[in-house]
Amino acid sequence: MKAWKQAGVPLAMAGLMAMLAACGSNNAGNNANANTANQTNAANQTNANAAAGTDGAANGANANASANQQKEPIKVTWWHSMSGELGDAVNQLVSDFNASHPDIKVEAVYQGTYDDSLNKMKASLDSKSGPSLIQVYEIGSKFMVDSKAITPVQDFIDADNYDVSNLEENILGYYTFNNKLYSMPFNTSNPILYYNKDMFKAAGLDPENPPKTYEEVKNAAKALTKDGKTGASFAIYGWFMEQFFANQGAEYVNNGNGRTDTATESLVASDAGVKTLSWWKDLIDSKVALNLGRKTDDTKKAFLAGQIGMTLDSTASLRGIVDGAKGKFEVGTSFLPKPDGATEGGVVVGGASLWIMNNKPAEEQKAAWEFIKFLAQPDTQAKWHINTGYFPITKKAYDEQIVKDNMAAYPQFQTAVDQLHATKLIPATQGAVMGVFPEARQTVEGAIEEAFGGQKDPKQALDDAAKAITEKIDTYNKTVK
Incomplete structure (x- = not known):
C-alpha cells in the first residue's frame, strides 16, 4: 500500500530581512537614525507577519496531508x-x-x-x-x-x-x-453438445435437428463414422458424468445431494450412472466414438480438425470453437443429451x-x-x-x-x-455438495478409464468408485466435526 508523504514546510526568512534593514541604517547619517529605527521596526513587523503566515501555511499543509492520509484507498x-x-x-x-x-x-x-x-x-x-x-x-x-x-x-x-x-x-x-x-x-x-453441420449433411443427417438422447447420439455417430472420420469423442471428464446425472434428475450423493443434510454416501453407482457409462462404453466399443483421454483440449482439437463429428465442451469454449472452425465447417450446438424417457432435470452450473x-x-x-x-x-x-x-x-x-x-x-x-x-432448480440440478469433490471427480474419471479399458464392467467400476468416495466423505466429515 502506498503511503502518502507529508507536505514540506519552507523556513521563514525573517532573520535575513532584519539583517538587510540593519545594514541600511549603519550607512545612513545621524539625522536618519529615527527613520532607520522606524524602518527597522517596520521590517521586524513585516517579518513577524511573514512568519505567522508561514506558520499558518504549514498548519494548513499539515491538515491537508492528514486529510489525504485519511482518504488513502x-x-x-x-x-x-x-x-x-x-x-x-x-x-x-x-x-x-x-x-x-x-x-x-x-x-x-x-x-x-x-x-x-x-x-x-x-x-x-x-x-x-x-x-x-x-x-x-x-x-x-x-x-x-x-x-x-x-x-x-x-x-x-x-x-x-x-x-x-x-x-x-x-x-x-x-x-x-x-x-x-x-x-x-x-x-x-455449462456443457453443450457441439457438432459439425457439414459432416451431418454429408452423412444424410438433418443439421438443424441434432441428437437429443443417448440413442439418437449413437445413431448419429454411426452415420458420421466413415471416410476415416469418427462420429464422436467425449473427454473422460468427471464434470460430464455429474452433468449426465443432473440431466436425468438424479442426485450424485445422498441427503438431497448433500443439501438437506451433510452427504455421507456417493450415489455414482446408481442406475443413472450405470446407464450412462454403459452407453458411453458402447460408443467406444462400437468404434463410433474415440477415447482421446481426459483432456477436453484433445477432443476440441480433433473436432476442429474435422476428425470427429460431435463432442462435449463447456459453453465458455464456444467462441473459440466457432472461430476455430471458420472457413472449414459450420458449428452447430445442442442441449446435453439424456437417456430416452428422462424428463425432469437439466444442467448444473x-x-x-x-x-x-x-x-x-x-x-x-x-x-x-x-x-x-x-x-x-x-x-x-x-x-x-x-x-x-x-x-x-x-x-x-x-x-x-x-x-x-x-x-x-x-x-x-x-x-x-x-x-x-430450461433447467428446473431441484437438488439434482443445484449440484452435489461434498467436501472431497475434487478427489471424487478424479476417482470417477479413473472408473471410466477402467470401464473403457475392459478391466471392469461399468457397474463394477462405479461400485468401486462409490465405495472409495464414500470412505473419503466419511473421513472428511469426521475431520470437520
Missing part, C-alpha cells in the same frame, strides 16, 4: 485463477473498478489453477497473508463453507437490501446453502464464485463487497461475457447492445442460454 487483494486472455479480461475489470472507485484499490493476483489457489489459501488461514477475496471453483464450495473462514455474501446483501431478483436463479442456486447465498457467482458455464475472507478488517470486507457489486452490474457482466464466453450472471446483461451484437455474431450461444433457462 482501502486495498482489496483478489486471488484468482484466470490466465491468458481470461486474465487480461480480469485485469480490465479491475482497472475499470479502480478508476471509478478512488476510495478502494483492488489488486488482482493470479495464483495458478483452482487447486493451487485453494491450497495457498489453506496455508494462509493462520496468518494475515491471504486475500481479501478469492475465486474458488464450484466443487470447492463445501470446503469453503466448512472452513468458517468466510463471511457469507448474504450478510452484505441483507445489510444493503441488495436486490438479487435480476440475477440468474439457476446460477445462484448452486452457491445457496440453507437459504443463504455464501458466495457471488463470477464465471459460469460450472465455473467459480467469489468468497469474502473473514480474517480481514470490516472495512476491507465491505470494500470487497463493493467490488463484487460492480462485477454483477449488467454493463460489467456484458463486457465479461463477450470477452470470455462465460454466462452473464444477471439477466439484464442481455439487454446491453454489445451482448445483442455478440449473440448475432455467435447465435450458437443461444443454445447455452436456453439450456440454462
